[in-house]
Amino acid sequence: MRPPAKVQKKKKAAEPAAPKRQYDSPLRRQQTAETRERILAAGAEIAHHLPAWDWREMTFKAVGQRAGISERTVHRYFATERALRDAILQRLVQESGMPLEHLELRDFAGLTAHLYRYLSSFPPSSQEGVDPGLAALDVQRRRMLLSAVARSSKGWSEAEQEMAAAMLDLFWTPTYFERLGTAWQLDAGRATRAITWVIGLVEQAIKDGKRP
Template identity: 45%
Template structure:
């Protein structure tokens, strides 16, 4: 009986954390605190601490819940042919979260982004005759994402690639996308 109550309490705590995550942009976990989770779960803050000794363990449990909600299996043993499907499920799930406020940009950066977007779209026009505007914009956006500083920084900081390796990886994928576009294979193919 005692174990069952403890299990039910943990379930309420993790569910409360999941609800809190669902209320904000998917990348913003600042609202998942012991106090907020305790209030949402209807338990004392000490109860949360009893089951999760630190915020990291609480957030890990909530992350596992989110992955389960998204239908994402454990990633251990993932096969190459599963990557696209798991990505599709993940992004479909992420799209159910509020989008949040766009990151503020200064006028110089906003103008540079606008010029890059226009240049990418214009570069695709001659080789994408017959494509929908959405497919053309999606292909251009893929180049933009790869070109973006965020992708580069992720490769260097998270993956530990040196700058030359990161650049080589980005341009490799860009060439793969370019080849697909030249062969008439769009995002929907």
């Protein structure tokens, strides 16, 4: 004799449910990490071909194409292009080998040399679009500096004189003065004092015959 329908339903409800699929498995975590690594590696490759750190071409689409994945997949790992660029920048910092903590002053010169060797792997800034008048003024300024250094560094090679003049030229660059105000919050007086202090050190080194 068959049991009533209600009894059948109760038995069926009492049966254990099938185990749910484990989405957070070790394999899935490994695949997630590998995909993220592909994205960052692709972004770093793109950065090495962008002149003057102009990252306007560092987009979800460009990174996805370089990594061989969809733009949507990149977006799934990084909510915004700012987040993507920040992560790629941290990857480049790791590549450069530059420590961001526990810097000792005695190590600064060597670390700077290491950083410049790394930066030389990036393409130089393009001079296209520079105003002809500004370009001519820049040439005139460099000639004047070279002449001034040459008069105070008898016996130096042209290469040594050029390096010394180039260092002095840095302090005539508005970008460096602006950074003292934006990054270091120095007012115009302190920024000028700091710059003239370093210029004085370079000037004295030239007078003392301390070649670069």
